[in-house]
Amino acid sequence: MIVDERMISYLHSLERKNSEILEKIEEEALASYVPIIRKEMQSFLKVLLLIKKPVRILEVGTAVGFSAILMSEYMPENGHITTIEKYEKRIPIARENFRRAGKENCITLMEGDALELMKELSGPYDLIFMDAAKGQYINYMPEAIRLLSEEGVLVSDNVLQDGDIIESRFAVERRNRTIHSRMREYLYELKHDERLETAIIPLGDGVAVSRKL
Numbered sequence: 320m321i322v323d324e325r326m327i328s329y330l331h332s333l334e335r336k337n338s339e340i341l342e343k344i345e346e347e348a349l350a351s352y353v354p355i356i357r358k359e360m361q362s363f364l365k366v367l368l369l370i371k372k373p374v375r376i377l378e379v380g381t382a383v384g385f386s387a388i389l390m391s392e393y394m395p396e397n398g399h400i401t402t403i404e405k406y407e408k409r410i411p412i413a414r415e416n417f418r419r420a421g422k423e424n425c426i427t428l429m430e431g432d433a434l435e436l437m438k439e440l441s442g443p444y445d446l447i448f449m450d451a452a453k454g455q456y457i458n459y460m461p462e463a464i465r466l467l468s469e470e471g472v473l474v475s476d477n478v479l480q481d482g483d484i485i486e487s488r489f490a491v492e493r494r495n496r497t498i499h500s501r502m503r504e505y506l507y508e509l510k511h512d513e514r515l516e517t518a519i520i521p522l523g524d525g526v527a528v529s530r531k532l
């Protein structure tokens with residue numbers, strides 16, 4: 320938790336309900352321990368989509384399709400989402416959820432490893448939502464930049480690792496050390512790459528928003 324728990328509860332208490340289908344899928348996902356974007360990130364994405372109006376969206380990390388369906392409700396009418404997932408157990412659930420939400424025509428699910436599939440894509444995408452394996456973001460970065468349209472926006476979720484990011488490498492549990500150093504490297508690159516302007520926001524589990532220059 321990087322933001323005080325009472326603050327989060329208060330902010331959540333202000334939220335309006337999502338569409339019926341999103342409420343249902345969120346409930347199912349939480350009950351089966353499928354990770355999905357948190358309330359504050361949902362709200363942030365909605366506003367960002369309404370401001371940016373991205374027509375072509377790429378999502379890395381579908382899980383069961385919650386965030387893709389949420390984005391599809393806030394993108395322009397002619398918008399399209401391509402979303403990537405490699406975990407076989409989640410793919411059929413995501414497909415079924417897209418069907419339930421009536422979104423099969425505007426969401427394309429690609430099955431397989433994100434890095435391999437990104438290399439095959441040509442884009443360009445007006446918005447890329449990065450929400451897969453945190454230790455891989457640094458490897459996805461060159462492809463993400465290549466795939467972004469001229470004024471494209473890259474949103475990277477979970478970049479502050481429950482606050483671990485500010486701890487020294489040695490204070491972090493051994494099994495998390497590789498991810499820790501890779502995420503630090505990723506944030507450094509996002510902030511120092513001359514092709515991007517990036518803001519790192521301590522919202523949810525930390526989100527980085529980058530605009531291609």
Ligand code: SAH
Pocket residue numbers: 354355356379380381382383384385386387403404405406409431432433434450451452455
């Ligand atoms: N965006 C979703 C949550 C995604 S959770 C939502 O908010 O609804 C992260 C997902 O990334 C997991 O389902 C995991 O299986 C997937 N993932 C992790 N590494 C991946 C990879 N290398 N290629 C494709 N998907 C990957």
Ligand code: MG
Pocket residue numbers: 355356450476477
């Ligand atoms: Mg996430």
